[in-house]
Amino acid sequence: xxxxxxxxxxxxxxxxxxxKKNRIIGVDNVSLTINRGEIFGIxxxxxxxxxxxxxCMNILERPTSGIVKVDGVDLLQLSSKELRKARQSxxxxxxxxxxxxxxxxxxxxxxxxxxxxxxxSIIKESVEELLTIVGLEDRINQYPxxxxxxxxxxxxxxxxxxxxxxxxLCDEATSxxxxxxxxxxxxxxxxxxxxxxxxxxxITHEMEVVKEICHRCAVMxxxxxxxxGPTYQIFSNPIDPLTKRFIDTVLSFKLPRxxxxxxxxxxxxxxxxxxxxxxxxxxxxLQTFLVKGNILHGKVEYIQDLPLGIFIMELNGDEQEVEKxxxxxRGRVSVVEVVENE
Ligand SMILES: Nc1ncnc2c1ncn2[C@@H]1O[C@H](COP(=O)(O)OP(=O)(O)OP(=O)(O)O)[C@@H](O)[C@H]1O
Ligand SMILES: [Mg+2]
Numbered sequence: 001x002x003x004x005x006x007x008x009x010x011x012x013x014x015x016x017x018x019x020k021k022n023r024i025i026g027v028d029n030v031s032l033t034i035n036r037g038e039i040f041g042i043x044x045x046x047x048x049x050x051x052x053x054x055x056c057m058n059i060l061e062r063p064t065s066g067i068v069k070v071d072g073v074d075l076l077q078l079s080s081k082e083l084r085k086a087r088q089s090x091x092x093x094x095x096x097x098x099x100x101x102x103x104x105x106x107x108x109x110x111x112x113x114x115x116x117x118x119x120x121s122i123i124k125e126s127v128e129e130l131l132t133i134v135g136l137e138d139r140i141n142q143y144p145x146x147x148x149x150x151x152x153x154x155x156x157x158x159x160x161x162x163x164x165x166x167x168x169l170c171d172e173a174t175s176x177x178x179x180x181x182x183x184x185x186x187x188x189x190x191x192x193x194x195x196x197x198x199x200x201x202x203i204t205h206e207m208e209v210v211k212e213i214c215h216r217c218a219v220m221x222x223x224x225x226x227x228x229g230p231t232y233q234i235f236s237n238p239i240d241p242l243t244k245r246f247i248d249t250v251l252s253f254k255l256p257r258x259x260x261x262x263x264x265x266x267x268x269x270x271x272x273x274x275x276x277x278x279x280x281x282x283x284x285x286l287q288t289f290l291v292k293g294n295i296l297h298g299k300v301e302y303i304q305d306l307p308l309g310i311f312i313m314e315l316n317g318d319e320q321e322v323e324k325x326x327x328x329x330r331g332r333v334s335v336v337e338v339v340e341n342e
Contacts, residue, residue, distance in 0.1 A: 004072060007167060007199040008034040008057055013066035015052050026052035028223035039193050039200045041214030043207065043246055049223040050203040054169050058090040059083060071166055088116050091160030095172035097152040099144040105155050106140045112162035130158040134188060150181035157188065170202045174209060186212050207250045211303050219243045235303045236273050236334065251310060255296060265316035268326060271335035272309035281332045289325040291317035
């Protein structure tokens, strides 16, 4: 079969849970495509349907309706034996690691290979290789209880990679970890995405995670996708109010109250995309109009290695001149918002 750019195709996926008393819709008519070699993020609050959607990708949950294709194969048409085989090419990791406490690191990883029928003679070499990839070759004989959270997640990544999958599904894989350990696990996922060409789907409620490693992302609410796009676009120009709330967790900042109280002029928030030189635009504006500018806050975030500059300025002067200056900025800056003094 010809390789296509698509690795995962979900068409009109709905998952209902019906009990005697009620009917809950976990996922509501979601269509989504994920490209080969892509890191795709799905964000949303608790109960949005993220895990359910992810579990539909390897049929741990059987959708009530819709089509699930992974690497061109329609998973819902497979027999249970064929499905078990197909699942070997879809690794999965979880927030709680799901390691077997009574087995060593070696045995936890070897187990996945044994289950897939790999010959014993190959298993030892494979496990060692996998543990080297995740940087745990010196912990091979330890038990999960002897490892930190980050190390446990590394073991579960090694186990998920054991059968050389095409896809790695991650359900809140870093949510139980501290920020530094989160960074190191994200760096590992980024490296295996690059080096092994692995397609990765990440579910998270942390926008930092998306910012750090996802090429594209989708925002979920009430079982539906409310917005999706390239991560830089989502961060620089969010449309849906929920997306804005998520972006705010990373990009917004509150000015100190004292400072806000002392402001007499207009507060403007400027957002610069890509390579535009913020300082040059601001200094041109100050030279062209009879206004005084005072930068109260400025920072540049890097999203997918592209800069996104955010500045908050106070503009003082004659009202008309201030308006003209703001119009001038609007022509040169990707987003200009006049912030209301609280
Ligand atoms: N087995 C089940 N039986 C009944 N309802 C379920 C089942 N699994 C999930 N749901 C419901 O489906 C909805 C989506 O749940 P899901 O676990 O996918 O959310 P989530 O976005 O992963 O949340 P969290 O961030 O808390 O993990 C919720 O209303 C949940 O109660
Ligand atoms: Mg979940």
